[in-house]
Amino acid sequence: MAASGTSIDPSLRHATAADAALRQVSEPDSLVIRFPASEPLRLDSGRDIAPLTIAYKTYGELNACKSNAILICHALTGDQHVASKHPVTGKGGWWETLVGPGKPVDTNRFYVICANILGGCMGSTGPASLNPATGRPYGVEFPVITVGDMVNAQARLLDHLGIEQLFSVIGGSMGGMQVLQWCARYKDRVFTAMPIATAPWHTAQNIAFHEVGRQAVMADPDWQGGAYYGTEARPSRGLAVARMAAHITYLSEKALQDKFGRGLQNRDAHSFSFDADFKIESYLRHQGSTFVDRFDANSYLYITRAMDYFDLEAEYGKLANAFTGTKTQFCVVSFTSDWLYPTRDNKEIVKALNGVAANVSFVEIESDKGHDAFLLDEAIFFDTVRGFLNAAAKKRGIA
Amino acid sequence: MAASGTSIDPSLRHATAADAALRQVSEPDSLVIRFPASEPLRLDSGRDIAPLTIAYKTYGELNACKSNAILICHALTGDQHVASKHPVTGKGGWWETLVGPGKPVDTNRFYVICANILGGCMGSTGPASLNPATGRPYGVEFPVITVGDMVNAQARLLDHLGIEQLFSVIGGSMGGMQVLQWCARYKDRVFTAMPIATAPWHTAQNIAFHEVGRQAVMADPDWQGGAYYGTEARPSRGLAVARMAAHITYLSEKALQDKFGRGLQNRDAHSFSFDADFKIESYLRHQGSTFVDRFDANSYLYITRAMDYFDLEAEYGKLANAFTGTKTQFCVVSFTSDWLYPTRDNKEIVKALNGVAANVSFVEIESDKGHDAFLLDEAIFFDTVRGFLNAAAKKRGIA
Numbered sequence: 001m002a003a004s005g006t007s008i009d010p011s012l013r014h015a016t017a018a019d020a021a022l023r024q025v026s027e028p029d030s031l032v033i034r035f036p037a038s039e040p041l042r043l044d045s046g047r048d049i050a051p052l053t054i055a056y057k058t059y060g061e062l063n064a065c066k067s068n069a070i071l072i073c074h075a076l077t078g079d080q081h082v083a084s085k086h087p088v089t090g091k092g093g094w095w096e097t098l099v100g101p102g103k104p105v106d107t108n109r110f111y112v113i114c115a116n117i118l119g120g121c122m123g124s125t126g127p128a129s130l131n132p133a134t135g136r137p138y139g140v141e142f143p144v145i146t147v148g149d150m151v152n153a154q155a156r157l158l159d160h161l162g163i164e165q166l167f168s169v170i171g172g173s174m175g176g177m178q179v180l181q182w183c184a185r186y187k188d189r190v191f192t193a194m195p196i197a198t199a200p201w202h203t204a205q206n207i208a209f210h211e212v213g214r215q216a217v218m219a220d221p222d223w224q225g226g227a228y229y230g231t232e233a234r235p236s237r238g239l240a241v242a243r244m245a246a247h248i249t250y251l252s253e254k255a256l257q258d259k260f261g262r263g264l265q266n267r268d269a270h271s272f273s274f275d276a277d278f279k280i281e282s283y284l285r286h287q288g289s290t291f292v293d294r295f296d297a298n299s300y301l302y303i304t305r306a307m308d309y310f311d312l313e314a315e316y317g318k319l320a321n322a323f324t325g326t327k328t329q330f331c332v333v334s335f336t337s338d339w340l341y342p343t344r345d346n347k348e349i350v351k352a353l354n355g356v357a358a359n360v361s362f363v364e365i366e367s368d369k370g371h372d373a374f375l376l377d378e379a380i381f382f383d384t385v386r387g388f389l390n391a392a393a394k395k396r397g398i399a
Numbered sequence: 400m401a402a403s404g405t406s407i408d409p410s411l412r413h414a415t416a417a418d419a420a421l422r423q424v425s426e427p428d429s430l431v432i433r434f435p436a437s438e439p440l441r442l443d444s445g446r447d448i449a450p451l452t453i454a455y456k457t458y459g460e461l462n463a464c465k466s467n468a469i470l471i472c473h474a475l476t477g478d479q480h481v482a483s484k485h486p487v488t489g490k491g492g493w494w495e496t497l498v499g500p501g502k503p504v505d506t507n508r509f510y511v512i513c514a515n516i517l518g519g520c521m522g523s524t525g526p527a528s529l530n531p532a533t534g535r536p537y538g539v540e541f542p543v544i545t546v547g548d549m550v551n552a553q554a555r556l557l558d559h560l561g562i563e564q565l566f567s568v569i570g571g572s573m574g575g576m577q578v579l580q581w582c583a584r585y586k587d588r589v590f591t592a593m594p595i596a597t598a599p600w601h602t603a604q605n606i607a608f609h610e611v612g613r614q615a616v617m618a619d620p621d622w623q624g625g626a627y628y629g630t631e632a633r634p635s636r637g638l639a640v641a642r643m644a645a646h647i648t649y650l651s652e653k654a655l656q657d658k659f660g661r662g663l664q665n666r667d668a669h670s671f672s673f674d675a676d677f678k679i680e681s682y683l684r685h686q687g688s689t690f691v692d693r694f695d696a697n698s699y700l701y702i703t704r705a706m707d708y709f710d711l712e713a714e715y716g717k718l719a720n721a722f723t724g725t726k727t728q729f730c731v732v733s734f735t736s737d738w739l740y741p742t743r744d745n746k747e748i749v750k751a752l753n754g755v756a757a758n759v760s761f762v763e764i765e766s767d768k769g770h771d772a773f774l775l776d777e778a779i780f781f782d783t784v785r786g787f788l789n790a791a792a793k794k795r796g797i798a
Binding site for chain 1: 661
């Protein structure tokens with residue numbers, strides 16, 4: 001089939017990429033801490049998970065008094081490769097616009113840690129990991145986890161690193177949920193916090209979009225009840241549909257219209273077929289098909305579930321109670337065109353923090369890029385992060 | 400398996416409902432006009448379709464001078480059963496709040512016609528109909544159609560009924576697109592028009608959501624390249640996912656939050672599983688599973704494609720050109736919380752009509768029910784329709 005010497009069979013490319021991704025589950029291209037089976041992680045569900053493995057990356061140097069550590073919490077489909085080449089895709093780090101030498105989160109000054117979340121597929125324990133009880137990958141035997149569980153696992157990592165207090169914990173989207181959970185559960189361990197483009201709970205619409213994604217995955221016969229590891233088939237079609245649906249929520253309608261509008265893809269007229277006539281169709285299909293090369297479908301199910309369960313108000317009775325007695329300095333950031341976690345949701349966080357007289361600033365950034373704005377080139381956002389961290393570093397006595 | 404005398408096997412119920420739905424394709428419970436093969440319908444793609452069948456319902460009586468006919472155009476998943484019991488679901492007509500004796504579209508006064516659209520699955524020619532070239536159902540051999548083709552087919556029906564001019568043509572959502580297309584293509588045949596909760600073109604976001612739905616259907620192996628008719632399998636899982644995704648766009652975020660919020664479904668706490676813990680999950684799954692009982696997956700593909708192709712501006716060079724010389728009296732209606740076809744899109748119609756000095760009124764109705772508001776109990780909407788039609792009827796001399 002190789003009619004051209006420069007082209008490769010796309011199915012081969014997919015298989016190779018997916019195999020490379022699967023290798024990250026057990027042999028991640030990053031640091032790894034493997035806690036022994038005798039030290040299980042007690043989950044919010046009451047179940048234990050053991051052994052617990054956490055894969056993580058660090059950037060910069062920890063100073064002598066261990067006061068300059070920043071924990072970056074990643075979003076649904078992110079990972080520990082925040083500011084360096086991704087081992088599967090070969091692309092740059094997902095937040096390298098923000099994190100690196102001389103960047104707003106300056107790794108010349110700060111020691112940055114980013115761990116693959118519990119439930120992920122890049123080396124931390126997740127549904128693709130080996131279940132010691134069976135010797136096979138967990139699949140749906142993996143326990144349902146929460147954002148709180150993710151944070152508890154990260155706290156274990158910090159214990160291991162000997163870091164008592166973080167200078168800052170920073171994250172957008174689900175990363176922001178982890179930030180909030182950190183501030184609620186480990187009040188003394190967080191000097192400053194930046195929850196970005198996030199929410200203190202998942203709304204009905206948030207849950208609805210996730211449920212569509214999960215149903216798309218589980219409707220794919222190749223999902224095989226979650227036991228597809230080691231078989232020839234992966235639920236790539238279902239996962240691609242899930243990714244496509246989710247991707248629409250990451251962009252604003254205006255961004256979609258400005259970028260794609262009704263533009264046609266490599267043609268002058270409608271094809272009167274089901275081809276990807278429109279640029280937006282071609283773009284979404286591409287988003288779907290590249291995602292499945294690097295992400296595990298079961299991880300997608302578990303992480304979306306954790307997000308849907310996230311509700312700090314329910315956990316603490318009243319949202320403000322989550323922050324009672326906090327000494328953390330907060331900077332809450334939202335983006336005007338984000339309709340996934342709109343400014344309204346972010347303001348609920350600010351309101352609750354004000355309710356306990358916390359030290360909080362709030363910045364709503366004008367952007368037409370939608371939820372994804374937090375990952376993109378937004379100068380005012382960068383200035384906000386840099387300014388907040390530098391002022392706090394001075395207060396903390398970080399050189 | 401029938402442990403209880405009152406329960407039936409749900410798969411049996413599904414099969415029975417789907418069979419009942421399939422019967423409507425060839426033997427609809429409504430009036431039918433079958434044009435001979437010698438009278439093909441020329442499509443916008445340049446292809447012909449023959450024979451052409453149109454299934455339709457009428458309500459009320461046509462007056463002697465044939466001046467009181469109202470054509471109702473249905474939306475994506477609607478059909479001709481606008482104001483009477485649905486033959487498959489047994490539920491009431493989809494717009495019986497609006498249409499009937501004494502209702503805003505008063506069938507004591509007006510003669511109401513509603514035809515299943517070309518490409519539909521309730522008796523009008525569509526992908527489930529027999530392809531005379533093969534003797535088998537068309538499947539993906541059915542030509543890709545446009546909203547203009549739907550309207551041309553309806554014009555054939557009116558010719559058959561001997562109705563030269565409609566007193567009004569009314570429709571919401573894709574029904575509104577047909578209204579606009581009627582007014583553009585058949586200027587002399589429309590006395591008044593009510594395009595409701597609609598748009599003069601599909602935006603990138605509109606196309607994106609439809610593409611997700613199509614990919615969900617086509618990802619289902621039971622779709623079998625569209626040739627599932629006559630086999631045991633139907634692409635029900637894929638179609639259900641498509642319906643779930645679409646359904647989110649029909650409701651406002653506020654409506655979802657007010658109706659479901661984070662409420663749990665028949666339980667007091669999270670199950671820590673992938674069950675439908677949340678009411679919104681249960682609701683969406685129900686929407687998906689009941690939809691597949693009554694709707695053909697290929698029709699869903701073709702109709703969404705027709706909507707995506709809809710762009711009156713591209714067709715006429717400039718939107719206002721579509722209405723040049725119109726004598727039709729327009730009433731454009733939008734709903735404040737409709738984010739699928741927001742007020743902004745509806746105002747583009749008004750602007751274009753103003754650009755040709757057309758007789759147009761515009762009503763934006765305050766509602767938190769989202770796009771679906773046009774199908775729901777909205778008193779001010781009902782008053783608007785009643786008032787507009789009654790005033791125009793007086794002008795037209797209808798008793």
